[in-house]
Amino acid sequence: MNVISLKQAQTIVSVALAYAREHNLNPLGVAVLDARGALKAYAAEDGSTLGRAQIAMGMGSRSLAKRGREAPQFVLAVGNLQPMGLIPGPGGVLIRDSADEVIGAVGISGDLSDNDELAAIAGITAAGLRGDPGSD
Numbered sequence: 001m002n003v004i005s006l007k008q009a010q011t012i013v014s015v016a017l018a019y020a021r022e023h024n025l026n027p028l029g030v031a032v033l034d035a036r037g038a039l040k041a042y043a044a045e046d047g048s049t050l051g052r053a054q055i056a057m058g059m060g061s062r063s064l065a066k067r068g069r070e071a072p073q074f075v076l077a078v079g080n081l082q083p084m085g086l087i088p089g090p091g092g093v094l095i096r097d098s099a100d101e102v103i104g105a106v107g108i109s110g111d112l113s114d115n116d117e118l119a120a121i122a123g124i125t126a127a128g129l130r131g132d133p134g135s136d
Contacts, residue, residue, distance in 0.1 A: 002097045004034055004104040008127040009041035012095075012106055016123035017045060020111070028110035028119060032095075035103050048110050093120040094132040103129070 009032040016030045027045035034040045095104040106124060108116040117133050124131035 002099065002101050002103050004032070004040060004095060004129075006040065008129065009034075009104070011127040012120075012123035012129075013041045013043045014123070015126035016106070016108060016119040017043060019119045019122040020045070020115075023115070023119075025111040025115050025119065028108055028116065030120070030123070031107045033105045033107070037105075040104065045110070092133075093117060093124060094134070095124055096130040096132050098130075100130075102132075106131070 012032050013030045017028060019025075020028045027048035029044040029048045030042065031039060032041040093106045093108075094102050095106060097103050106120040108120045110116065111119075121131040121133070
């Protein structure tokens with residue numbers, strides 16, 4: 001199994017935050033997780049609200065939102081299993097390597113969900129990886 005390196009995780013965080021400043025987004029919190037779901041890198045901009053580190057998951061959140069529309073009981077059940085709950089909206093992006101293997105995920109929160117997702121994808125791309133937000 002391929003793994004995301006610390007350098008790649010830090011690149012994702014720094015480029016996502018730079019993207020946010022270039023596009024005048026609200027202050028963001030950016031969490032990069034490895035494939036096990038363990039936190040690899042995290043940063044929160046000055047002025048971001050509390051709880052941003054907990055808003056990250058291992059499923060493209062567009063896919064999660066679609067699943068929630070089709071089977072709301074699934075999202076409710078999974079949300080009850082997760083210690084901090086579950087947010088089925090854009091902002092959670094899987095990280096795939098060149099072999100299309102999932103090697104981690106990025107959770108970003110602070111602005112509109114679509115903007116959060118764009119910042120995540122910018123960071124992932126800068127790290128030489130592919131972002132997979134899922135499909136709705």
